[in-house]
Amino acid sequence: MAAICFLSPVKPITFSSSVHSKRSPLFRCNFSLPTITTTEPEPVYTSVRSFAPATVANLGPGFDFLGCAVDGLGDFVSVRIDPSVHPGEISISDITGNHACKKLSKDPLRNCAGISAIATMKMLNIRSVGLSLTLEKGLPLGSGLGSSAASAAAAAVAVNEIFGGKLEVKDLILAGLESEAKVSGYHADNIAPAIMGGFVLINSYDPLELMSLKFPGEKELFFVLVTPEFEAPTKKMRAALPEEIGMPHHVWNCSQAGALVASVLQGDLMGLGKALSNDKIVEPKRAPLIPGMEEVKKAAIRAGAFGCTISGAGPTAVAVIDNEERGKEIGERMVEAFLKEGNLKAVSLVKRLDRVGARLIGSVPAR
């Protein structure tokens, strides 16, 4: 029997920006031109297991172009070479995790992990090997924590790694984006940080351009994630958005977006929290649709959070803080506020910023 080895993250984010890096912090790729491997790679493992983190998109004034990854919370994907699967194809053998995951289709064409895995196999030009995939959902569905992106990111990384990791990060993002486009809309603000880790700014979609924003390594950043038992469908939350924005609000949100980016790069948690909380366009329209959200935000700030907003399209509320213990206290106040003001049960988690992104966490080498 082959030994199981647990690897440290194998995917260096080579384009990741550092303030003092000589490299350009800009990472550009064109969605119409993914890498296509001309020669089919051999599998280097018989099975692999990957993890991809939860992500917080939007971030107040970062609406639709900024997201970040959250450590210790996410989805797992296992992929193995399966002679019983038609060569060049993938089968989903199992989906485990929270009870809601029973809703998910095992048809690879209708499943986030499946779509992303197929896109990755196409880029790798896999024709001779069949794969089977197991998805372990660590994330609740539709909670605003990038559940679909985490599945897609973990699947892309697993498929790429089983064949020796030939693809670049941009390709994994493009594979994941194919899944996101079918499942939750053509947005990279969850899939990009799910794969790259840290904070990612989406510069443009045509061509796709991303900017990795490095939060200083010596600083701590914790997210307090409070998810109520409430459904906030992305479609409904998107329908709540204004179509037109007055110039003063536009200028305000732009300046807060700039301040948010500066605060991330400078590790200025107070500035980050303040900018995060300062959205005058999206949050004011969406918060009233989540019972208690406005009071939850106030409770977080009162309890010492640097800032608080809606995670993704909700219903999760996200607050930021520099200390895990204080994060737990803030979370308790937020849970209480959801119950008292929104009559909603909620659970609270305190998690660090993830700086790594989707990664291989285990593998069985091929003979």
Place this chain on the structure above:
Amino acid sequence: MAAICFLSPVKPITFSSSVHSKRSPLFRCNFSLPTITTTEPEPVYTSVRSFAPATVANLGPGFDFLGCAVDGLGDFVSVRIDPSVHPGEISISDITGNHACKKLSKDPLRNCAGISAIATMKMLNIRSVGLSLTLEKGLPLGSGLGSSAASAAAAAVAVNEIFGGKLEVKDLILAGLESEAKVSGYHADNIAPAIMGGFVLINSYDPLELMSLKFPGEKELFFVLVTPEFEAPTKKMRAALPEEIGMPHHVWNCSQAGALVASVLQGDLMGLGKALSNDKIVEPKRAPLIPGMEEVKKAAIRAGAFGCTISGAGPTAVAVIDNEERGKEIGERMVEAFLKEGNLKAVSLVKRLDRVGARLIGSVPAR
């Protein structure tokens, strides 16, 4: 006779942010609460001379909240103790410089430098000494280079320094802002960089909050400033702005604003130029009002500029580059384009980023 000493800049920007600074990069002050000196300071000089740089505001997607200072181009103010002036008052004795400066009023209440000087004297609580002021305009009026802000900034610094520099930078900005509010609108995106130097982001106006964005010291940044013989009144340029902005354009400009801020902090000139050029809201409305501007921008990019947009409300076009010689070539192409496409004569200047801001440049000590 007292010796004249020429001093190096005396006003350290102590709140200026550095990416690795332990200090908060946020600089907050409340317009309603300027410093008021309780005891009247004695003058430490009989006369002083100050300089304040030109500024480029708006910067494409940085509309109305981002500006930066330009070295080697600006206004000079001389202030001296004048026993013939009523104590606690200031008189403008002369305005020199380009011929357009004859338009400027010598009534201190109707002159940028005068208003700012009076506001500074009030904060210092000056009641026993009269001052006279000479303004030397280095900047053309209404060119989009922050002419009024440069006069106001130089005056505030001169008055403060003649009394020993008791006020904080925030107070000088508030004094200058009083002038800007009366002369060209309540906007800090010229006055703040004119006083602080470098790039400054205006976080909010109530209370006034600014963020100094440090462009890395080891990197070069040149502005190619091409000013055509054309009047673009701020009021007319402001009337051209859309009142409402569609969500896609809002998100686009916000993301470009974020990318612009990140590029400044990371010294990424390519990213800075690209973001600068990417405004989809303001520049498309204003550029057609300046004959030839659209072709001037194209000519700048063709000639190798990293980016180009309108400086302030125009008519000056500003391009960015990392090399002075190449900047001169780019400027020539831009001047040609103004002539060919807009039938406008234009002059081109290539100037470095100013990292210091308004400063004392000469003084005569009191006995």
